[in-house]
Amino acid sequence: MGTLKTSAEMLPLLPRLGFLLLVGWLAADTASAETSLCSSFPVNETAVCASVKSLPDRFVCYLSPSAVNNLSRDDALSLAHRITKNCQLKATHRGINRERAPSFLTTEELQVASSLVSKFEHFTPAILRELGQVAVGLSVSDIENKISDEDLEESLPALGEVRGWNADQSSAIINKLLRSGYQISDGQSLAKLGSLVAGLSSSTLRSLPPEVILEAIKLPEFVQQLVTLPPALKRTFVEMVSSSVSHPAELVKRIPDALASYIPKSLLVFEDEKPSIEDLNRKMWTREQAAMFFSDVIKREPDFNRLSQSVLQGYTCAVANEIGTERVQQLAKAMKKKNVQLGEDQLSCLVKMVTLHGIPKDLDSYPKDLLLFLSPSDYAGTGSCKQYFASVGKANLDLLQRESSERKQLLLEALACLKISGTQVNEENAEILGHLVCDLGEEYIRGSGGSLLEQLSQCESFLPDQEEAIKSVISSGNTTFGPPSVWSASTLNELGGLIPVFDHSILQKIPKNALTLWLKNFAHDSPLSREQLATIVEEILPSRHKRASGCPDDKKITEAVLNDDLMPIMYTPEELRACLKNVSLENHLSQILTYAFSKEQLAVLKENLDQTYPDGYPDSLLSKLGLFINSATVEEIKRWRITSPNTLAFLLERLSKEKQATALIERYVALGNPLDATALKAIDRKHLCLLNATLLNMIDSNSLKLVSLNLSSCSQLTKDILYAKAKRAFSDQHNLPSYYTHIEPYLGGAPGVDLRALSKDNVNMTVDTLAKLRRDSLMSLTPAEVKGLLGVNLRDLVKWQNEAPIQEWVRTRKQAELDKLGIGLTGGTQEGYMIVVTPQFQPPSSSALGTVAMAAHLLPALLLSFLMTMALS
Secondary structure: OOOOOOHHHHHHHOOHHHHHHHHHHHHHOOOOOOOOEEEEOOOOOOEEEEOOOOOOHHHHHHOOHHHHOOOOHHHHHHHHHHHHHHOOOOOOOOOOOOOOOOOOOOHHHHHHHHHHHOOOOOOOHHHHHHHHHHHHHOOHHHHHHOOOHHHHHHOHHHHOOOOOOOHHHHHHHHHHHHHOOOOOOOHHHHHOOHHHHHHOOHHHHHOOOHHHHHHHOOOHHHHHHHHHOOHHHHHHHHHHHHOOOOOHHHHHHHOOHHHHHHOOHHHHOOOOOOOOHHHHHOOOOOHHHHHHHHHHHHHHOOOHHHOOHHHHOOOOHHHHHHHOHHHHHHHHHHHHHOOOOOOHHHHHHHHHHHOOOOOOOOHHHOOHHHHHHOOHHHHOOOOOHHHHHHHHOOOOHHHOOOOOHHHHHHHHHHHHHOOOOOOOOOHHHHHHHHHHHHHOOHHHHHHOOOOOHHHHOOOOOOOHHHHHHHHHHHHHOOOOOOOHHHOOHHHHHHOHHHHHHOOHHHHOOOOHHHHHHHHHHOHHHOOOOHHHHHHHHHHHOOOOOOOOOOOOHHHOOOHHHHOOOOHHHHOOHHHHHHHOOOOOOHHHHHHHOOOOOOHHHHHHHHHHHHHHOOOOOEHHHHOOOHHHHHHOOHHHHOOOEOOOHHHHHHHHHHOOOHHHHHHHHHHHHHOOOOOOHHHHHHHHOOOHHHOOHHHHOOOOHHHHHHOOOOOOOOOHHHHHHHHHHHHHHOHHHOOOOHHHHHHHHHHHHOOHHHHHHHOOOOOOOOHHHHHOOOHHHHHOOOHHHHHHHHHHHHHHHHHHOOOOOHHHHHHOOEHHHHHOOOOOOOOOEOOOOOOOOOOOOOOOOHHHHHHHHHHHHHHHHHHHHHHHHHHHO
């Protein structure tokens, strides 16, 4: 038996809750303390009192907010110094689906910092230096009113080292600095901003000489600050650097790692340059970026294992053709070792090359996702069907469309392999099925009782009948978790992925203290969205709201309340309305709009803003709106004073209604803002197809070099206009392999002559892209030209032969020409038959109807005359 560890050795092993209890025990044991701290802990509600001076340094990181309320100024400074010295800030976002995460700190850390800085009426450089990390508790009001301009600039080195500033704080400090005359004249003065650089606006950054940026990014301490910048600012940094660097290889070398994924892919075409593989390996690329230089890298690197995961994800069919089957197999095995995630088109191409000369006997050496495109019989040389489905269950099933025939067949084969003849799936088989459990029908969920709940909680979404079955199983109480009425916060944490399925009938049975404790201790790390968390808040709030005559004394909205993400459960809508009077929300919006407010509470918050800005919201406020955006009317949007493309991006990302989005884009352009690359990136995500011809023609062709648009759902007119612009934009790369990667998103507007030219360039077009071509362009292509376009994807044409418009193309080709493709394509016309292509006429105008009617009237007589002439001749 080993000896017990000392208390110091045990500290790293204790969870936060254990720390709290230990702090309480130590605090209670220090009766000789000079200053008493009172705090309560949610586990046992035991009040503890202790002295800051008597607590070990490691424990000051776990004090609760109420523990520091009664400190003197000197003790507050002393504690702040100890916190800065001993407490490591965890640089992780809280919850993956929050709209914004304005700070990296927990609620408790923010409240402790806020409480400590509240002890001071004025902040001198000496006080700010001593506060250290605790300065993150400064409110915007403190920054604007309690720090002089001179003191702020003198304190810049200390403030620049503070981590966790939210957007409002960093912007307030930067704006005050610039107003007071601070000059960013060189790289050193920019780097001096430290963590506050996130408070710079894109327009301010663009106003700086490029040399300032290039000098700053050479400084390691400044480069570290770039990691946590908002995306819009990262894009602006990349614009500034790329405008000063003429060669792609030099750009890759100079750009900081944290900014690499924001380089436009058109700037990663190396032509005759040889990029440094070491430089490429060191950075994180997107799949589209990596595809631009994948060919250059793969031909020069003999050992694929030396390539990074980020580079390997750029795999393209064109390269696969050039390097041969054996090398592709080596490449795929390297991808497995590096856990490379590929897209559906990439995997479909990869499996064709890997199996070109037969099915390998070591399929476990290849990426698991590849198995989705093979069958259990293909796997027989490697292992059993159980092993096959155990691997498939761990693969990315979403690569196959939900409800697709391929995905349904996989599930049927899995059930047969596991000999599941009824509707009951035990836990062992559920473990093997893995992600396939998410496709089980409602009869299996009901028939299996609670044995599937753990696996189902990992699923991202459910069909309506699945949701009903899950609710039925949960409500029955016949599971290992018991009925909802006995659940604890830990139970909710185990079932976290199923919470969105719970309706009022289930939520109302869960003890409110369990819901509250789960929100406090577990919701931070939950994947649930703010809206989903809001449904829990609605269950905790009283069902009947008493009209508030005024704000209760114990519910005054303080800085501590605004920093508490449990604020929604503290106020009914009526109380919130009463307590918001004379409270300015603008400086706290980016923080509180991440909280799980109910719809009624949000309406109250919006009322407050509308009263403050009766003539419309300014740009500075629009970028903080978040949850209010979808409730805005078209008339309100027409009054918004939107001036920044970054604000446009923020708003469009959250707007769900087309009328609102159209009004916003028109308002943006009407105010004189250009449709440049930044604006197009914002619009492309969901709203590109809303642009009319007038707006489309305002787009500068060169802007398309910096974006990659998705036109798949747009009108033919939109596709035609943007294809012409894209062709001009990339004309200088027409003879390079990268040209097809650039032009592919726009091919829906390409004329037949351009497609025939592409058919000679080994582009390996997917059949999905072929099916989205202009109808007249597709119908003009010969089987030989289609073969040239599809390359290794030619055999996929058979799967599409009964789908429009491929079916129509097949029917209008001669069968003899189709036979030459050698893929078994049928349905073409036989020799001796006439091929008729149905023209796509526009509806005739009213002026032409008379002529058409007269022609129809005379047709029988003309036909009869023709036949009689033939008979008499």
